[in-house]
Amino acid sequence: MSLTKSALDLSRQDWESWCASHGAKAFVAGQIQQWVFGKGVLAPERFSNVPPALREKLAAEFLWNLPEVDTRLPSSDASEKILWKTREGFFAESVLMPSESRVTLCVSSQVGCRMACTFCQTGRMGLTRNLTRGEILAQILMANARLQELAGEGNEARKVTNVVFMGMGEPLDNYEEVVEACRVMIDERFFGLSKHRVTVSTSGLVPEIERLGKDLPVALAISLHSADDAQRSEMMPVNRRYPLEELKKVLLAYPAHTRHGITFEYVMIDGKNDSIAHAKKLVKFVHGLKAKVNLIPLNPHPGSGMESTDAERMRAFQKYLSDRSIPAPVRYSRGQDVSAACGQLAAKREGELEMAPRLVALARRREYLAAKNSQG
Numbered sequence: 320m321s322l323t324k325s326a327l328d329l330s331r332q333d334w335e336s337w338c339a340s341h342g343a344k345a346f347v348a349g350q351i352q353q354w355v356f357g358k359g360v361l362a363p364e365r366f367s368n369v370p371p372a373l374r375e376k377l378a379a380e381f382l383w384n385l386p387e388v389d390t391r392l393p394s395s396d397a398s399e400k401i402l403w404k405t406r407e408g409f410f411a412e413s414v415l416m417p418s419e420s421r422v423t424l425c426v427s428s429q430v431g432c433r434m435a436c437t438f439c440q441t442g443r444m445g446l447t448r449n450l451t452r453g454e455i456l457a458q459i460l461m462a463n464a465r466l467q468e469l470a471g472e473g474n475e476a477r478k479v480t481n482v483v484f485m486g487m488g489e490p491l492d493n494y495e496e497v498v499e500a501c502r503v504m505i506d507e508r509f510f511g512l513s514k515h516r517v518t519v520s521t522s523g524l525v526p527e528i529e530r531l532g533k534d535l536p537v538a539l540a541i542s543l544h545s546a547d548d549a550q551r552s553e554m555m556p557v558n559r560r561y562p563l564e565e566l567k568k569v570l571l572a573y574p575a576h577t578r579h580g581i582t583f584e585y586v587m588i589d590g591k592n593d594s595i596a597h598a599k600k601l602v603k604f605v606h607g608l609k610a611k612v613n614l615i616p617l618n619p620h621p622g623s624g625m626e627s628t629d630a631e632r633m634r635a636f637q638k639y640l641s642d643r644s645i646p647a648p649v650r651y652s653r654g655q656d657v658s659a660a661c662g663q664l665a666a667k668r669e670g671e672l673e674m675a676p677r678l679v680a681l682a683r684r685r686e687y688l689a690a691k692n693s694q695g
């Protein structure tokens with residue numbers, strides 16, 4: 320029999336029916352999941368509270384390995400990019416960002432993305448496929464394993480405390496898998512992360528934002544980038560389907576927003592969305608929301624014809640917002656050196672493996688997200 324199913328992809332219900340079909344009690348399902356997600360043990364022979372005959376069946380019927388790490392790109396500022404491969408050999412990435420008070424992991428939710436935002440390299444490559452819940456959760460297990468490796472065997476290691484869905488992909492376009500993965504992240508029997516420390520970043524899929532608020536009100540980040548409908552539609556095709564007015568309406572009703580606020584990501588593009596007139600529209604859009612705006616210098620990519628706003632203009636934009644009581648930190652990247660290395664790596668592999676579109680997307684600069692970690 321060829322093994323096709325990863326043990327990480329099974330839900331509680333899946334495990335319960337598997338247990339039932341093997342004559343085991345339903346609570347064993349929870350024990351199995353606890354070994355995997357609570358303790359990070361991916362070896363059924365070590366599941367000491369599970370009957371030995373069942374351990375053998377577990378070992379025989381499922382795959383227990385984590386995805387293969389292709390490359391690690393450690394940065395001088397202690398962040399580290401982990402480039403890993405799906406079973407078919409597609410590349411995805413996670414970024415580990417430890418700071419004094421927390422350890423943030425930026426995870427991918429898809430290989431590629433179909434939202435086609437003009438300033439984003441992932442957007443240019445289209446969607447290859449959704450990641451499974453197991454592949455999303457595996458990113459945390461891989462990161463924790465890496466932290467253990469860094470601490471040295473036998474020493475107590477730090478663990479991931481915060482997760483941000485800001486790697487490759489649009490998480491709300493892979494709704495079921497992302498939500499199931501989030502449930503395991505915030506379940507105290509498993510990863511036990513606070514729901515305020517799991518952030519879903521979206522380009523603005525309105526029905527799914529509404530659903531998310533009902534299903535599990537984790538922290539929300541909205542990639543806004545412009546508060547002008549015509550311009551946002553041009554930069555982010557999703558705005559044609561869900562214009563600003565609809566987005567605003569759903570955000571006002573989002574349950575977590577009153578207490579913890581909503582983070583808006585605003586990529587600063589030279590001469591495009593960075594004037595005071597744009598700032599004015601932005602202020603109007605966030606009015607009534609408990610909001611923070613992260614101003615992100617654009618990471619340009621070849622052929623895009625776009626550049627980042629310069630520091631002076633950025634300061635003026637920022638001042639306009641802060642004068643109106645809207646916190647607007649400029650998020651400079653951590654791990655810039657790794658970013659560069661990542662771009663080089665992608666270029667090199669492009670030649671080697673002739674997988675240009677996917678690998679080009681991996682060159683995207685995401686380290687600015689680390690600022691969430693260092694300041695937020």
Ligand code: SAH
Pocket residue numbers: 432438439440484485486487488489490520521522540541542584586615616617618619620684687
């Ligand atoms: N698809 C989701 C999450 C992944 S993208 C989203 O769009 O929110 C994570 C962040 O990277 C988003 O805020 C996105 O707008 C931003 N981003 C994309 N391309 C960028 C670039 N070239 N420079 C800086 N940030 C970029």
Ligand code: SF4
Pocket residue numbers: 432433434435436439440441442443486487488489521522542
């Ligand atoms: Fe997709 Fe986000 Fe990139 Fe837009 S910015 S193309 S939604 S990954």
